[in-house]
Structures are given as structure tokens and as C-alpha cells.
Amino acid sequence: MKKIIVENLKYRYPLSEDLALKGISFEVEEGEFIGIVGRNLAGKSTLCQALVGLVPHFYKGAYSGKVEVSGMSVLNSNISELSRKIGIVFQNPFTQITGAKLTVYEEVTFGLENMGIERKEMVKRIEYVLHLLDLEKYKDRNPFELSGGQMQRLAIASIIAMKPGIIVLDEPTSQLDPQGAEEVFKAVQSLSREGITIIMVEHKVEKIAQYTDRVMLMSDGGIVDLSTPQKIFSKDDLLDYGVQAPVFTRLCKSLNIKNKDTGLYPATLGEAYELMVKYEQNRS
Numbered sequence: 001m002k003k004i005i006v007e008n009l010k011y012r013y014p015l016s017e018d019l020a021l022k023g024i025s026f027e028v029e030e031g032e033f034i035g036i037v038g039r040n041l042a043g044k045s046t047l048c049q050a051l052v053g054l055v056p057h058f059y060k061g062a063y064s065g066k067v068e069v070s071g072m073s074v075l076n077s078n079i080s081e082l083s084r085k086i087g088i089v090f091q092n093p094f095t096q097i098t099g100a101k102l103t104v105y106e107e108v109t110f111g112l113e114n115m116g117i118e119r120k121e122m123v124k125r126i127e128y129v130l131h132l133l134d135l136e137k138y139k140d141r142n143p144f145e146l147s148g149g150q151m152q153r154l155a156i157a158s159i160i161a162m163k164p165g166i167i168v169l170d171e172p173t174s175q176l177d178p179q180g181a182e183e184v185f186k187a188v189q190s191l192s193r194e195g196i197t198i199i200m201v202e203h204k205v206e207k208i209a210q211y212t213d214r215v216m217l218m219s220d221g222g223i224v225d226l227s228t229p230q231k232i233f234s235k236d237d238l239l240d241y242g243v244q245a246p247v248f249t250r251l252c253k254s255l256n257i258k259n260k261d262t263g264l265y266p267a268t269l270g271e272a273y274e275l276m277v278k279y280e281q282n283r284s
Contacts, residue, residue, distance in 0.1 A: 003166055003197040004028040004051065009065035011046060011055055020046045022221040023065070028199070030165070033192040035208035036201045037232070038218035039242025044201045047218070048170045050074070051199065053082040070165050084115070087159035091171035093151035096158070097143045104146070104154055105130070105139040111162050129157040132194075133187050149180025153187050160191065167191065169200040173207070185211050206246045209233060209267035217241060229267040230259070248272035255279075 004027065011021040021043050028034055036044050049055040053074050056063040067074040070085040090096055101107040108129060112122045130136045133153045138146060143154055152172055159167055169188065173181035185207050192198045192213075202208050208215060208229065215232040217224040219241045225232060232238075233245040234253075245253070245265075252258065252265045252272055257279050259266070266272040 001030040002027050003030045003032075003070055004199070005066065005068040006051075007066040009047075009050060009067055010063070011050060012062040013046075013059060014061045016061075018221075020221055021050065024221075024223055026216070026223060026226055028197055030197055031192060031195045032214065033189070033198040033212045034200070034214050034216060034226075035212035035229075036199065036216045036218060037203070037205065037208060037243050038224075042218040042242070043221040044218055045170050046221075048088060048168045048199065048201060051166075051168050052086050052088045053077065053079045054088075083164070084162065085164055086166040086168065087162060087164040089152070089155050089159060089167065089169045089172050091174045093148070093155045096155040097151060099144075102142060103140050104135055104143055107143050107154060108158050108161050111158055115162060125161045125163070129160045132160070132190060133157045147180060148176045149183040152176065152180065152184050156184070156187060156191075160196075164196075166197040166199070169198070169202075171201050171203065173202065173204060181207065205233065205244060206248075206268075209246045209249075210269075217243065228264075230262065230264040230271070233267045234258075234264040252276075 007025050009021050009024040010019055012019050038044055046055060050067055051069060057079050072082065072085055074082060097107060098110050101110055105126060108126045109122060112125060130139055133156060135153060135157055138150060143151065146154060173184050181204060188198055188200065189211050212229060214226060215229050216226045217232050224241060233249045238245055246267055248269050249265045249267055252275060257275050258264060259275065266275055
């Protein structure tokens, strides 16, 4: 089932002469985990905002094309309606934590209260997301006493509790240490396995290669390619788009070790190890 359909999407911010998005088209299946990479100003964040309706409803500007999420037209639906289908997590959890609640448990209730969810159902959802994102032991703690990774997981939990079928994450680990980043990626992977469709903008290419189903390479407001991590990170001109291949890919490129069936280099440690073992066996 197609959860996201984008056709010839074009967008220009108010007072700007240049298009931020230039005729973008792609589709995403239910439960897919899509990573988005590219240099700054490639259009990644603008695309995220277009998927959740902030473009064009909040930022205005010139807009054309089609964006459909869970069968709902973004252009013809308001943000309130869209928030029940698709949620967004920004790179800084401080901008997403409300500050109006004293505990983690109460923070997750905030969006549900605004939606008018019945109390019994609310409790059921809160307990589910706290367990899913390993936040149960922190439920009575003040949100601002959490670590960066824990706060980001709380921001994700607050979105998940509202039961959107799609979650967009715009550089959610950019301000986190390696442990916090790993916590977020594992949490998001668990959501994908639950059938939630994930779109994540991220610069940590090793993580993108490890966790995503497909990778979208963006440049200058357009999509260069949307394919498997192996194909995207095997591109000879990847650096031209401001993206460094994962270290395992670069190592195998330097040794000219690639998958003989696909002609592609590995993107993860596991894939690199498997090919190197075969390489050594063939040499002996």
C-alpha cells in the first residue's frame, strides 16, 4: 500500500526567486524506512515540511504538484487533519517538548488531550509508547531532566501516541552523542517494524546504511536517486552532492572489493565483512 505519493512537487518560499523543490516525484510503501541525504540547502527540510503540510499552509509561497499521505491530499487538508495521519520530529527536542507538563507521562498526554481522546484509550496509548521507546522507568521524571537521546525518544513517543501512520524525522540525532543517536535509530527501527512508515533526514551515513530500506539522495531541490543504500553509496560522484560514503564502503572501494552479482560496494560492516571473507578465500 502506498503511504506517500508525491508527483511533480514544486515549491518556492515567499520573497525568493528560486525554487526550493523542483518537480519532485516519488512513492513510499507502508512500513518503509526511507533515509534522505544531501548537502545543506538541498531541499531536505523543505520536503519534510511539505509532507506534513507546513508547506504550503504555514510557510505559504508558490506551490504546485501533488502530495498525498495515507490517501489524504496535503494541499486540500489542514494541518490539524494531517497531524492524525503524519507526525514530524524536529532536530532539537527542546523545540518539541511543551514545557507545560511536569512529568514524562504527562508530556505524552498533551497531544492526546488536545485530540479529545477518551481517558481509557489515552492510558492504553501512553503505556504502549512508553514501553515501546523504553521510557517507562522515566515516566515520573521531569522531561528536562532527561538526556538528549531520552528527550528525543520522548518527542517521538508523543507523536506515536497520536497514532500517525507516517513519521517524518528531520535530523533527529544532529545534536546527540553516539549513544543518544543509537538510541534514536533503534527506537525508529522498532517503529518501522510495527508497520509505521518512516522518513528520516540524517547526515550519519553509517546509521542510514545500517537501518534504512532505501536512501533518497537530494541536490539543489531535486532527487538525484532513490534506491538501496548499496547503490546510493556506491556512486562514483557521491562527493559531488556533499555526501561521504560510509567508512566500510570507502574501504572496500579502495580495495576494489564489490558484490560480483550486483557490481555494488557494501554499505554496512556486516556486508563488508562478508565480502572480505570471500575475497580472502578466493585469494588463498
